[in-house]
Amino acid sequence: MSSTKTLTNLELERRELGRVHIVPEVVEIIAGMATIEVDGVASMSGGIAGGIAEWIGRKNLSKGIKVEVGERDVIVDVSIIVEYGKEIPIIASNIQGNVKEAIHSMTGLVVVEVNVNVHGIDFEQEEKKDIVD
Numbered sequence: 001m002s003s004t005k006t007l008t009n010l011e012l013e014r015r016e017l018g019r020v021h022i023v024p025e026v027v028e029i030i031a032g033m034a035t036i037e038v039d040g041v042a043s044m045s046g047g048i049a050g051g052i053a054e055w056i057g058r059k060n061l062s063k064g065i066k067v068e069v070g071e072r073d074v075i076v077d078v079s080i081i082v083e084y085g086k087e088i089p090i091i092a093s094n095i096q097g098n099v100k101e102a103i104h105s106m107t108g109l110v111v112v113e114v115n116v117n118v119h120g121i122d123f124e125q126e127e128k129k130d131i132v133d
Contacts, residue, residue: 026094027074027103027109029101030106031062032062032064033102034098034102034103035095037098040087040094042060044064045119046064063078064079065077072110073110073111073112073116074104074109075113076114077115078119080115080116081121082122084122095114
């Protein structure tokens with residue numbers, strides 16, 4: 001019997017077709033989309049650069065997201081504004097799960113951390129409710 005090494009499909013593809021490199025901006029966009037899907041997130045908090053991009057009419061899908069991408073893993077920092085009256089720990093937990101799942105399913109990267117930074121509370125919905133009442 002001869003001993004032969006069996007390669008997984010992924011290893012075989014890497015050798016035959018070349019390497020796939022996912023730039024950090026792509027991971028940021030995935031994380032941003034996964035974050036805004038979570039109930040209770042009023043908006044992303046992206047600082048001055050993100051605000052300028054939106055002011056001139058460009059939607060910045062990676063606003064409020066920073067990533068550190070390694071060979072096979074990623075660390076994500078998310079900065080958000082929450083809706084008034086919503087439970088921040090629940091929102092943060094939902095963001096962590098959603099971001100982790102989205103990045104892993106779309107890229108195959110292992111998400112080591114998703115750090116959620118709450119930069120403010122949006123009172124706009126509460127003000128609209130008071131006006132109607």
